[in-house]
Structure formats: C-alpha cells, structure tokens
Amino acid sequence: MSESIKIVANNKKAFFDYFVEDKYEAGIQLVGCEVKSIRLGNVNLKDSFCVIKDNELWLMNTHIKPYEKGSYYNVDSKRVRKLLVHKQELNKMRGYVQQKGYTLVPTQMYLKNGLVKVEVGLCKGKELHDKRKVEQEKQQKRNIERTIKEYNS
DSSP states (O other), rough: OOOOEEEEEEEEHHHHEEEEEEEEEHHHOHHHHHHHHTTTEEEEOOOOOOEEEEEEEEEOOOEEOOOOOOTTOOOTOOOEEEEEEOOOHHHHHHHHTTTTTTTEEEEEEEEEEEEEEEEEEEEEHHHHOHHHHHHHHHHHHHHHHHHHHHHOO
C-alpha cells in the first residue's frame, strides 16, 4: 500500500534556531474548517512549539488561517491543539525535555493518506557561533557548486 504525502507547511526557522536530533510523527485534533484551511496551505508554523502537560502533548502558537467559506463555526486561529502520540514516545520526549536545552518544535505539517500529521522535532538550541558556522558551511558549499558548474560549462 503506497502512502501519499503532501507537505503543507515547513518550519525553516526551527532548523535555523535548533539542532533537530530526533523526529516524531503525531496526529492532531482539529475541527472541520481547520482541516479545509490546512488543505489549502493556510498554516504558519514559524513561532510554534510543543508542551507536555498532564500526560498530553500540546501544539502552541500555530496559526491556521480561518476558512474563508466557513461560517460562525470558525475557531480561533491560534488556539492550543492537542497532538496525538504513542505513550512510549511521549515518555521518551518528556525524558529529553527535562534535560537542559531540549525542546519540542514542529518541523512540518503534512497530509498523509488524507489525515493531517505534524512532524515534531526533538531539538537542542543553537548558539550564535553555531548559526554562523552553519551559514559559513552553506556559503562554502554554494561556492564549490558554482565553481564546478563554471568548470563544466
């Protein structure tokens, strides 16, 4: 059985601000009009983060634009949403988050076989010098590719 995956939103800022050490797939509890809005790609994960509270994983600060053709049933665009993960995964995440420097950040949202899924990254914060080093490496890689391209043509 083949899986059809359509990426709806990426969180590029998460990869810039954090080292993503592990990734988990989570389902998300949504209302009907939110699903329709997500299918149209009206999602922003830029400032989102996850919190473990009362043995449940919650997605905070994610903006899902209200569905334009919806009625008064539209919900708040930045409401707190519950993420659905296995208990073993939640316990593993909790163990890491209690350590210094680890946090949970949604890295992308996608449709998998018609269901909305969120990829949650177990992240460790980058220092300023780490960000500079990564940016330098990207620049060097671009220069090498540019040189190879010029040499081949």
